Amino acid sequence: MICSSINSSSSSSSSMKNWIWVNQISNNGRSERRLSLGEYNRAVSWSKYLVSYGGSIKGDGREEWSADMSQLFIGSKFASGRHSRIYRGIYKQIDVAIKLISQPEQDAELASVLEKQFISEVALLFRLRHPNIITFVAACKKPPVFCIITEYLAGGSLRKYLHQQEPYSLPHSLVLKLALDIARGMQYLHSQGVLHRDLKSENLLLGEDMCVKVADFGISCLESQCGSGKGFTGTYRWMAPEMIKEKHHTKKVDVYSFGIVLWELLTALTPFHDMTPEQAAFAVSQKNARPPLPADCPMAFNHLISRCWSNNPKRRPHFEEIVTILENYSDALEQDPAFFSSYKPDQRHASLQCISSCITF
Numbered sequence: 001m002i003c004s005s006i007n008s009s010s011s012s013s014s015s016m017k018n019w020i021w022v023n024q025i026s027n028n029g030r031s032e033r034r035l036s037l038g039e040y041n042r043a044v045s046w047s048k049y050l051v052s053y054g055g056s057i058k059g060d061g062r063e064e065w066s067a068d069m070s071q072l073f074i075g076s077k078f079a080s081g082r083h084s085r086i087y088r089g090i091y092k093q094i095d096v097a098i099k100l101i102s103q104p105e106q107d108a109e110l111a112s113v114l115e116k117q118f119i120s121e122v123a124l125l126f127r128l129r130h131p132n133i134i135t136f137v138a139a140c141k142k143p144p145v146f147c148i149i150t151e152y153l154a155g156g157s158l159r160k161y162l163h164q165q166e167p168y169s170l171p172h173s174l175v176l177k178l179a180l181d182i183a184r185g186m187q188y189l190h191s192q193g194v195l196h197r198d199l200k201s202e203n204l205l206l207g208e209d210m211c212v213k214v215a216d217f218g219i220s221c222l223e224s225q226c227g228s229g230k231g232f233t234g235t236y237r238w239m240a241p242e243m244i245k246e247k248h249h250t251k252k253v254d255v256y257s258f259g260i261v262l263w264e265l266l267t268a269l270t271p272f273h274d275m276t277p278e279q280a281a282f283a284v285s286q287k288n289a290r291p292p293l294p295a296d297c298p299m300a301f302n303h304l305i306s307r308c309w310s311n312n313p314k315r316r317p318h319f320e321e322i323v324t325i326l327e328n329y330s331d332a333l334e335q336d337p338a339f340f341s342s343y344k345p346d347q348r349h350a351s352l353q354c355i356s357s358c359i360t361f
Contacts, residue, residue, distance in 0.1 A: 065126050067091065067138035067149055074098055079157075083114055084218075091149055096137055101146040118146045121217045124194055125150070132185030134205060134215040153213060155206025158261075162201060162268040168294055172340050173333060174210075175265045175301070180326045181212035182261060187319035189214065190251050193223045197249075199257035200238040201264050223251060236281040237271045241311060244285040252313035258322070259308030263291050266301060298340035300329055 071092045079086040089098045101118050103111050118141065125136035125148070135151040155161065158178070162170075182204060189196060196203075196214065203216040219234065226249065234243060240256035243249050260271050271291040272280035283289035288311050293302055304325060310316050317325070332339045 065122060065136070065139050067140045067147075069140060072096075072098070072149070083110075088152055089149075091137055094137075095152040095154075096149050097152045099148045099150070101148075103146065115146070117218050118148070120221065122148060124217050124220055124222075128189070128192065128194075130185060130188040131211070132181050132213055133188060134213045150215070153205040153207050155208060155210065157202050158204040158206060158212060159201035159264075161206055162264055163270075165268040167268050168266070168296075169268060170265060172298060172301075175262075176326060176330055176333065177210070178212050178265055179262055180323070180330065182214065182258065183319055183322045183326055185212070185214040186254055186258060187323050190254070190319050194220055195223055195226055195249075195251055196220050196254050196257075197226075197243075198234050198238075199254050199261065200235055201261055202235075204261070226250075236277040236284075239281065239284070240313070241285040241288075242313060244281045250313060251318070252316045255316040255319065255322070256309050256313075258319075259305045259316075260291070262301065262305050262308065263293065266294060266297060267291075298343065299345055300340055300343040303345040 073090045075088040075090070077085050077087050083102050083104075085100050085102075087098045087100070089096050091098075101114055103114065118139075122136075122139045122141075125134070128136070134153075137149040137151060139149060140147045182199075186196065186199070194217075196217065197219050198216065199214070203214065205213050205215045207213065236244065238257045238260045240249065240253040243253050263271060269291075272283065272289075275283065280289075290309055293305065297305075304317075304322070307315065307317055308322070329339070332343075336342070
């Protein structure tokens with residue numbers, strides 16, 4: 001299970017010493033069992049990507065973002081998607097995450113779609129630089145290998161972290177800190193003209209310092225190139241109603257998803273957990289349903305979430321405003337620890353209306 005290299009044995013041996021943990025993590029101390037036929041077939045379908053398990057990826061390339069494959073070593077798999085697997089690895093002496101994208105040989109149309117998504121994701125990641133956006137390292141595109149290498153974040157996904165907590169247990173100060181990280185990352189993304197389109201806790205990663213970074217741009221697009229949602233495959237529980245209905249969409253779909261994520265931070269639960277994804281989609285798009293907010297949800301968060309997941313995209317705030325609101329909350333909380341229990345948005349609105357009236361007169 002220890003990584004092997006296609007380099008010389010001298011360079012390989014030093015890297016192999018750093019990978020003793022691969023065998024320990026992969027086996028977890030359990031005795032081996034025979035694979036089922038389905039597991040065997042899936043393993044064989046992925047074997048073309050690797051020289052050996054825990055080894056180097058085949059292929060090379062000459063694009064500006066191309067990885068030096070002789071410097072890439074793969075450890076254990078820690079996540080998987082419908083058409084991808086994600087491994088921990090080492091690239092040029094740094095910890096990385098390696099996303100391998102499968103190329104279905106029996107479905108040329110799907111293979112073409114996945115290739116276009118790969119090219120789009122790399123093109124976007126290559127140009128993005130922000131503390132709250134996952135850092136792109138390199139990529140490889142030489143059939144049958146499609147891989148994207150990014151920084152590795154030891155904290156895992158926000159979804160995994162939340163599901164390890166007791167429901168409704170996160171301190172409001174931590175909710176605010178995490179929400180600000182996400183909002184700042186999304187504000188930057190939108191300033192670059194990019195729609196994420198799959199913002200959810202699973203695609204938000206945590207560093208060791210609890211810094212959140214937005215990740216997984218597989219179905220993202222430039223706003224100028226995004227059309228209708230026809231044929232779009234997102235995640236229903238987090239998806240804005242206009243996308244579910246396959247209508248034209250704007251940056252405001254990400255704002256809707258942010259509202260759902262903020263609800264997750266407050267509850268540590270899965271939205272619409274008692275429904276199938278299809279039932280959730282119907283409830284959101286046809287019944288204007290939303291996950292129930294906690295009875296003791298601070299009015300400050302209640303008010304912001306309600307705006308973010310408004311059925312009318314035009315009523316949702318831009319991330320620039322969201323960041324300003326959350327920064328104001330953060331400053332107020334620092335000055336007054338009881339801020340969340342005393343906040344009254346109606347009073348603020350009344351004050352603004354009064355000011356507006358005074359100016360009018």
